[in-house]
Amino acid sequence: MIKENCKLAIISIKANKMRAFLTMLGIIIGVCAVIAIMTVGNSMTADVKKQLEGYGVQNITLYVSQIDWNEEISEADMENMLFKPDVLHKLSEKFGKRIAGISVEASVDGGKVIRDGKTANVNILGTSAGYYKANKVKLINGNSFNQYDYEQGNNVAIVSDKFIEQLYGSEYKPENLLGKEIEINSMEEYINVTVVGIYHYEAAGQRGGSKNITTNVYIPLKAAWNITHNKDIMECVVVAAEGENATVLSEDIKLYLTDAMATQLGDKFMIDAYSNQSMIEENTKTMNQMTMAISMIAAIALIVGGIGVMNIMTVSITERTREIGTRKALGAPDSMIMLQFISEAIIICLIGGVIGIVLGLVLGNVAVHFMGYTPHISFASIYMSVGFSMAIGVFFGYSPAKHAAKMNPIDALRYE
Amino acid sequence: MSSDILLQARGIRKSYYVGTPNELEILHGIDLDIKRGEFVSIVGQSGSGKSTLMNILGILDRQTAGEYILDGVDISKAPNKSLSYLRNKHIGFVFQTYNLIARTDAVSNVEMPMLYAGIPEKKRRQRAEELLEMVGMAERMHHTPDELSGGQKQRVAIARAMANNPDIILADEPTGALDSKTGRLVMDIFHELHEKQGKTIVLITHSNELAAETPRIITISDGNIISEKTNGGKGVA
Numbered sequence: 001m002i003k004e005n006c007k008l009a010i011i012s013i014k015a016n017k018m019r020a021f022l023t024m025l026g027i028i029i030g031v032c033a034v035i036a037i038m039t040v041g042n043s044m045t046a047d048v049k050k051q052l053e054g055y056g057v058q059n060i061t062l063y064v065s066q067i068d069w070n071e072e073i074s075e076a077d078m079e080n081m082l083f084k085p086d087v088l089h090k091l092s093e094k095f096g097k098r099i100a101g102i103s104v105e106a107s108v109d110g111g112k113v114i115r116d117g118k119t120a121n122v123n124i125l126g127t128s129a130g131y132y133k134a135n136k137v138k139l140i141n142g143n144s145f146n147q148y149d150y151e152q153g154n155n156v157a158i159v160s161d162k163f164i165e166q167l168y169g170s171e172y173k174p175e176n177l178l179g180k181e182i183e184i185n186s187m188e189e190y191i192n193v194t195v196v197g198i199y200h201y202e203a204a205g206q207r208g209g210s211k212n213i214t215t216n217v218y219i220p221l222k223a224a225w226n227i228t229h230n231k232d233i234m235e236c237v238v239v240a241a242e243g244e245n246a247t248v249l250s251e252d253i254k255l256y257l258t259d260a261m262a263t264q265l266g267d268k269f270m271i272d273a274y275s276n277q278s279m280i281e282e283n284t285k286t287m288n289q290m291t292m293a294i295s296m297i298a299a300i301a302l303i304v305g306g307i308g309v310m311n312i313m314t315v316s317i318t319e320r321t322r323e324i325g326t327r328k329a330l331g332a333p334d335s336m337i338m339l340q341f342i343s344e345a346i347i348i349c350l351i352g353g354v355i356g357i358v359l360g361l362v363l364g365n366v367a368v369h370f371m372g373y374t375p376h377i378s379f380a381s382i383y384m385s386v387g388f389s390m391a392i393g394v395f396f397g398y399s400p401a402k403h404a405a406k407m408n409p410i411d412a413l414r415y416e
Numbered sequence: 417m418s419s420d421i422l423l424q425a426r427g428i429r430k431s432y433y434v435g436t437p438n439e440l441e442i443l444h445g446i447d448l449d450i451k452r453g454e455f456v457s458i459v460g461q462s463g464s465g466k467s468t469l470m471n472i473l474g475i476l477d478r479q480t481a482g483e484y485i486l487d488g489v490d491i492s493k494a495p496n497k498s499l500s501y502l503r504n505k506h507i508g509f510v511f512q513t514y515n516l517i518a519r520t521d522a523v524s525n526v527e528m529p530m531l532y533a534g535i536p537e538k539k540r541r542q543r544a545e546e547l548l549e550m551v552g553m554a555e556r557m558h559h560t561p562d563e564l565s566g567g568q569k570q571r572v573a574i575a576r577a578m579a580n581n582p583d584i585i586l587a588d589e590p591t592g593a594l595d596s597k598t599g600r601l602v603m604d605i606f607h608e609l610h611e612k613q614g615k616t617i618v619l620i621t622h623s624n625e626l627a628a629e630t631p632r633i634i635t636i637s638d639g640n641i642i643s644e645k646t647n648g649g650k651g652v653a
Binding site for chain 2: 333
């Protein structure tokens with residue numbers, strides 16, 4: 001029965017190719033728009049997600065924020081917005097294995113190192129032991145700072161391979177610099193540090209241009225404090241241990257700190273925490289919502305296309321009134337007449353849908369390519385489009401088909 | 417149940433615009449019995465109500481009043497839903513305008529009633545081919561209606577009417593659109609079906625000449641049966 005109906009539908013579509021094509025055009029444009037938008041949206045979401053994941057899914061950033069942003073804060077209040085080192089120590093002890101490290105950084109300033117007329121721009125950053133985990137810094141030579149370096153605030157440094165390349169050229173073996181002292185010109189002062197480790201410089205941006213890259217020179221947190229005479233910890237990053245859900249952990253830490261810092265926070269401040277994990281989730285959600293919203297607008301084209309299908313089915317049925325009468329005289333039950341015309345509507349929509357999907361994928365991928373993202377095809381949207389275009393066929397084909405099925409055979413036969 | 421009387425009509429009335437001031441009664445109470453295996457012609461001038469009567473006999477339309485029993489089934493009491501089944505199984509139509517389905521070849525046209533009867537594809541095809549051979553259309557089996565002449569179309573239509581081996585064939589002016597030569601050919605097929613296969617055939621026509629060929633002639637005028645006579649022989653004119 002279904003086979004027969006499909007055959008009949010194809011005969012009828014073939015008989016009016018141009019008309020069928022114009023009808024399909026609405027569906028094609030609608031499906032194409034939905035698929036293209038979904039492809040672009042999905043590619044963007046996937047790309048942003050990948051980028052955020054690069055910053056560490058397990059990182060939880062903590063800071064103190066004002067409850068009432070309109071309230072003025074005094075000098076003393078500013079003091080209350082800082083994290084005290086001992087609180088962070090207690091936090092690290094309290095959560096033990098649940099956290100892989102706590103990263104605190106203190107920015108010193110930018111500076112440059114000059115050697116033989118070559119200049120390397122650097123940014124001096126005081127770091128705690130957790131920093132390397134939080135920021136995925138990969139040590140390739142030497143060691144990270146030891147306990148002693150951290151406690152004493154020794155003038156030791158970890159520099160990047162890029163930095164060495166900038167000063168000594170690419171033939172120079174980086175490990176040769178270990179144990180050597182470098183002089184950084186910063187804030188019109190010279191800071192002398194001994195290189196103890198070398199990390200691999202990871203290009204953050206997409207663009208090459210290796211000339212004027214500024215790389216980080218890491219020194220122990222305390223060393224940085226000694227230079228700047230400023231021990232304020234405005235924010236810190238807790239790295240959740242492997243397998244630990246960062247979103248859950250961040251809530252637990254927030255509760256703990258709110259309690260531990262109660263006197264300091266008073267009723268003016270609160271602990272704020274956000275994790276990359278929750279940011280990714282939030283971001284993906286927002287992006288998906290946006291994609292959905294734009295797709296919905298595109299889907300309006302699909303509905304307009306559906307109305308076109310309904311129109312053409314009405315015309316087609318009116319034209320074939322006598323045929324319907326004949327079929328009824330031959331004993332076609334109402335259900336068969338209905339099935340015949342619904343099949344026709346579905347097939348028109350399905351053909352349009354498939355063409356639309358192909359065009360949409362091409363268009364979406366071209367757009368993604370030019371926007372500089374990695375293409376990410378959404379199979380869900382393809383299934384959805386096929387289903388949706390069939391549903392449009394059924395929905396908009398139903399009423400004309402019903403009309404055909406309910407025709408009185410003698411009236412249909414006599415129709416001129 | 418298989419009584420001799422295949423078709424029984426009692427007091428059949430048909431009105432249009434029922435209940436309105438300009439109500440129009442076309443049939444004023446027709447009584448008619450047709451026995452199995454009869455070849456009957458219903459003659460009348462245009463406007464006499466013969467086509468209306470045929471539509472009611474063919475269950476394409478319902479009577480306003482009266483009783484119509486076809487092969488033991490009271491049509492006036494049958495639900496709408498089962499009418500298509502009755503048309504499919506019991507009645508074969510031959511129309512003046514052939515009414516073949518366009519863009520569909522002859523064999524598929526003949527298959528159509530069997531498709532609606534749910535007969536499997538192979539069997540359908542086989543029977544359709546046999547029927548087309550019977551009406552002398554075996555060679556043009558795969559031609560679409562617009563590639564066939566009027567006489568050829570009508571032969572395909574007769575084959576189609578025979579598809580489900582119906583109890584009765586209703587032919588409404590089957591030669592009306594044909595020249596006398598092809599009309600003759602079509603009439604010969606009806607005679608053959610009647611004589612060799614014992615089909616019950618009701619021929620509706622305005623031509624007394626054609627009617628004279630049939631064993632029984634019913635004349636209808638202004639919605640009433642005015643005369644009825646039986647012809648001894650088949651009397652080919």
